[in-house]
Amino acid sequence: MNGTRTRLGTATTVALALGLIAACGTGDDSPSAGDDTGDGASEDVTISVSNLPPTTEEGAREAFLARVEEFEERHPHITVEPNEYEWDATTFAAQLAGGTLPTAFQFPFTDGQSLIQRGQVADITAEVEELSYAGDFNPSVLDVVQDDAGQIYGIPIAAYGIGLHYNRTLFEEAGLDPDEPPQSWDEVREYARIIAEETGQAGYAQMTQDNTGGWMLTTLTYALGGRMQEGGADDVDVTIDNPQTRRALEMLHAMRWDDDSMGEDFLYDWGTINQAFAAGQIGMYMGGSDVYDSLVTENDIDPDDYGLTVLPLDGADAGVLGGGSIVGVRPDASAAEREAAVAWVDFYYMSKLTDEDAAVADAETLVESGSPVGTPALPIFDAEQLAQAEEWVADYVNVPLDQMRPFRDQILDQPLVPEPPVKAQELYAELDGVVQAVLTEEDADIEQLLQEADANVTALVGAG
Amino acid sequence: MHATVRWVRSGGISTLILLLPLLLTFGYFAWFPIGNAVVMSFQETNLVDEPTWIGLDNFTTIFGDPLFWTSVRNTVYFTFLALLFGYPVPLVLAVLMSEFRRGLGLYSMLAYLPVVVPPVVAVLLWRFFYDASTTGVFNTILGWVGLGPFEWIQSASMAMPSLVLQATWANAGATVIIYLAALTSVRAELYDAVEVDGAGIWYKIWHVTLPQLRHILLITLILQVIATFQIFTEPFLMTGGGPNNATTTILLQIYNYAFRFGDYGAATALSLVLAVFLAIMSAIYFRATRSWSTS
């Protein structure tokens, strides 16, 4: 559960840092934070919104509250109650039932399809289609918030791709050039071996717990050109037992048992692997491209240590697994509440993407509050917008941009592949065990593990 | 009418007022949920819409889940190991300690100390002790005598024994204190009687002490089984059920159903199955304590 919580946590941070993400293809300048909602029958409505920064982040919190005030001025009939709620998969349903879930709440791509299928998030197609940029979303991003019939259940506000994070200091200690990160999986393995030998730290580590094991195995599979599910949500075929996943596991097995280059801890989750990396105990690991934000704010990493590159892609269909954040609306919200919630998302999240002033103001606040600005993200609309937004806030960047260059220069050339559409968390949970088995049992039978996992998930998907 | 008056006169109202706290808390937080558990296990709910009746589907789900038997096996294994480590040690300690004429208070205090350490603290601390590198705390200590390094919780075969070791550390003290109290009640005449026949120390332990403790031994045994079947914090915080589900217990499964995958129906169904088993154990326990107190 940590994994989910935290993974989402990052997405959240990204959303905060989203001065980066460009948007709104139309380029029409009107701050789309539509006053349009004000027309018609503007009955008074109160909504609560998630992700108010906690009191420990004073600057960010004040900025958030200031935006709330501004919003209320523009929409006199809407009252906004900011809430510190942050997504947590383990308590989500409870908060929904217990009435403590805000009207508009943020959640990760991974859980999008499950929430839609369980009827735990509202259909906001009509409201979203009113937005001027409704047609400009990157289709593969929009896909995450749509059901099979094309109805829309949320607004994607930030996206990231998985990257390879590495410790430049350990690279140097091991005699490797930190400006020349590995380009292929063979090189990853080789570098890991050298780092382990020369520094005694884990050359390469991977998350395995709380669904992150499956998440990372899926990432690795995508990078080698395989898929975990084929077909749409309605008629899905589980393909866990595929040659690429097998190859991925064989590689992990070799690194663990032949090279002994993966350290001693094989029960990392999202929080603990970040902590260990920030503490200099890990040479390389895979994680969301936005993890740097949390490495700074939560784990106090030394910025000089940090390096980020893209995952090596290998094979015809190879792609990078993407993720991100969505804002959705409570399923029991009234029409007026839904409308107000979408207006809020439009104003708070989207205007920053469309409007230079909003982007700059946001970046200013982030810098003041000591939060990172400039961590790489992926486009929600298209690449040009992203470049545009990055330009707007270029003066405010406070992250070691050069050390992230290998990633930034190449990520847009990598095909982005969404997470498995059906029961992603359950699939990940099943694969946690597979990855753990390979890393903790030398004689693990990869073939058999995959067959079993495939059968189990097929049964689950069928049952759902 | 008369009855009512009599009821009021005899203090019926104050009795009722005094009973309210008990009736309300038990009604809401014990009796109702227990009844509701039965109902819920035949329903599907997403906590938002009205629950729907789905017959035995929840039970099909849990029994069809490959992790069901894994978790049952793990839980039984945990219980078995906990008995293996945790059952004799407190007994031996207590029998020894009861012979000491000096410092019994100090010994008892030392033995009981781990029991008061909050489980979360203990588990997180031991999680660190179990660091599998050569500089891990336990591996360093064992390294002094040329053992290890061991993989502890990083290996499917060692993970469960490691959890049990920690749990035993955290709980054995309480059992020691129980046995100590029980030992004081072993009647002196019994020892005197066999000594007349020239019984040795081992004979006395085997034929007097242990038989005299048999009831308390049975009770702690049952209580331990009941407790170990509800093991949660250790695997949850130490291994997350890994590696490769080697430490996924029944309660962890219940938790995962409910709070990781949002399947409250399956979670309740599994709870109910566990509850039936534990109720049987409790009934045995209850009979044991009763038969003892009346004997």
Place this chain on the structure above:
Amino acid sequence: MNHLVRTPERARPGAASTGTPPSKAPETRRHTRRRLRTARRAPAPEERGVLSEFDRDRAAVRWGLRIAQALVLVGLIAASLGPMLWLAKAAISTTQDTLREPLALWPSGIQWENLATAWNQAEINRYFLNTVWVATGSWFFQLLVATTGGYVLAVLRPRFTKLLTGAVLATLFVPGVVVLVPLFLTVLDVPLFGVSLLNTYWAVWLPAGANAFNVLLVKRFMDNLPRDVFEAARVDGAGPFRLLLFVVLPMSKPILGVVSIFAVLHAWKDFLWPLIVLPEPQLQPLSVRLPVIRDTVTLDVFLASLLISTLLPIAIFLIFQRLFLRNAGLGNAVKA
């Protein structure tokens, strides 16, 4: 108490025996005291263990016993005290020392500021207070329910006493964790009231009150109080409330002490339930927060946080040691 029990209250079978009422207490107390006194003098003839005086005179036994005693002492210190002493050491060491030489004594000096950092930056202060608050409320409701309930069932004894006692007793057969999910749903939507207790301390306090063990413990104790005292008070015109407040409660202090201590300690140790019903971080007690803190602070500060979280329970234990040891052993089922 028993091995591996997560919910001491529920599994304190013998707790009943603590309920030895004043009328019987002298005997039991003397018993215990005499037991402890064996340390100092030759024991009274009926107070003996396996070894007879004759056994003790044999050199082999004497030495064997001495060696055993030394071994047990060393073993207990290493096993029980060791981890806590190590934690105390590590809490004021640097992260690198703890990682590289976990058993060396401060190779790079003592780092006291870990404690302050944990208390302030990691916000242990807030979570500490939350925990105190959780424990206080749980204590109050447990005591309230146990005294009023026990009093009605033991002293007032209305007609349905048997039925009610049975209903309370029955809940003992259903271990708390098993009703986890239904109880959780009850808290989400309290029937008839239609409110949600989620993210409020009531969600922890009120279910804590429904503790059958406490009720039965107190009932049993009050059952054994001399009834002629109650009759005398009634004749003097004392109603049920006055009887409770001025007669029964003062006589029940020992048992209330026992219930209180275990209520507080249990609340301090509880993890799963507050984890579920208090998703709001600002409200969470230490147990729930520590695993999260681990991921966000450096190791030295984390270990300092662990140490701080343990100090209060250990202090309570040391202060009320005798009460613990007498009742944890819980005269228990043995004499119940």
